[in-house]
Amino acid sequence: MVDRFPGNPILTKKEVPYPVVTVHNAGVVKTKGRYYMIFRSHLHNGRSILGLAESADGFHFEVRDKPFMTPAKEGWFKDYEEYGIEDPRICEIEDEFYITYSAYSRFGVRVALAKTKDFKNVERLSLITQADQRNVVLFPEKYEGRFVRLDRPHTEINPWSIWISYSPDLIHWGDSKMIASPEKYHWDEMKIGPGATPIKTDKGWIHIYHGVFKTMDGAVYRLGVMLHDLKDPSKLLGIADEFILEPEDPWEVAGYVHNVVFTCGAVLEGKEELRLYWGGADKVICAGTADVNELVDLCLKRKRKPL
Ligand code: BMA
Numbered sequence: 001m002v003d004r005f006p007g008n009p010i011l012t013k014k015e016v017p018y019p020v021v022t023v024h025n026a027g028v029v030k031t032k033g034r035y036y037m038i039f040r041s042h043l044h045n046g047r048s049i050l051g052l053a054e055s056a057d058g059f060h061f062e063v064r065d066k067p068f069m070t071p072a073k074e075g076w077f078k079d080y081e082e083y084g085i086e087d088p089r090i091c092e093i094e095d096e097f098y099i100t101y102s103a104y105s106r107f108g109v110r111v112a113l114a115k116t117k118d119f120k121n122v123e124r125l126s127l128i129t130q131a132d133q134r135n136v137v138l139f140p141e142k143y144e145g146r147f148v149r150l151d152r153p154h155t156e157i158n159p160w161s162i163w164i165s166y167s168p169d170l171i172h173w174g175d176s177k178m179i180a181s182p183e184k185y186h187w188d189e190m191k192i193g194p195g196a197t198p199i200k201t202d203k204g205w206i207h208i209y210h211g212v213f214k215t216m217d218g219a220v221y222r223l224g225v226m227l228h229d230l231k232d233p234s235k236l237l238g239i240a241d242e243f244i245l246e247p248e249d250p251w252e253v254a255g256y257v258h259n260v261v262f263t264c265g266a267v268l269e270g271k272e273e274l275r276l277y278w279g280g281a282d283k284v285i286c287a288g289t290a291d292v293n294e295l296v297d298l299c300l301k302r303k304r305k306p307l
Helices: 292-301
Strands: 024-031 034-042 048-055 084-093 096-105 108-116 123-127 133-138 147-153 162-167 174-180 191-194 199-201 204-215 218-228 236-239 261-269 273-280 284-291
Touching: 024 096, 024 273, 024 284, 034 084, 084 133, 084 261, 096 133, 108 133, 133 191, 147 191, 162 191, 174 236, 199 261, 199 292, 204 261, 204 273, 204 292, 218 261, 218 292, 236 292, 273 292, 284 292
Parallel strands: 024 084, 024 261, 048 084
Antiparallel strands: 024 034, 034 048, 084 096, 096 108, 108 123, 133 147, 147 162, 162 174, 191 204, 199 204, 204 218, 218 236, 261 273, 273 284
């Protein structure tokens, strides 16, 4: 389903002008013909920061001299970012770029929201979940006057599932509802989580998500696709039964954590092509393309049984 870019991996630690151990899990947007990528890197102490890279073609990226965001040193965010900031997603809403990222600390992992207009200055807005939450993905459009997000709470009774929540101001969230959960003895039976910012098509919102299967050799992270109704994003028109990408290339099979493909970003090229970005084995960044119509068909014609 996904054609890998022949020049993969598109970004590694060698292209980063400051010392890092990994370059992985990146949010990407395209605006005014340029691609902006915010990526996660581990430092040598094992904690994460966020870097910024730019590109004219979406495949060849140049990394800024300095990190884009490092854990907050003061204020309300300081205590909650002590162990690092991870897995950014970018969503353009009304000409501003909102970044959701995981904030790690002794209190657990929660999700923070920041915004930028120019990819130079960034403003932290709020911590928008409690612990234990990761993988918050915003929709680029409001629904019935409210912002919409996908989130991924985790409880023992209902492990690692995808929920939807609504907000009048991006800060206060509620009316949460569960919309998808892992399926037993299936490639995503252990965990699922929101992946890339949803992409709008005539047939619905394409949402690439990650699914995890536990093996005797540890967990395998793969990517799948679901289609949300344009009129009501809480309604799933279909979740494809099959995964669309699994670790295959050497840098996806081995790295910092082996057997991982993990996405935080996708971009629509014209009407037919989805450009997908993923972290390979938590060490490098890879890119590939998929046909929008094929992804939609997979969700509608080869779907798994509804919830
Ligand atoms: C998840 C997150 C991701 C990571 C993945 C595989 O729980 O930590 O950032 O890519 O595990 O290690």
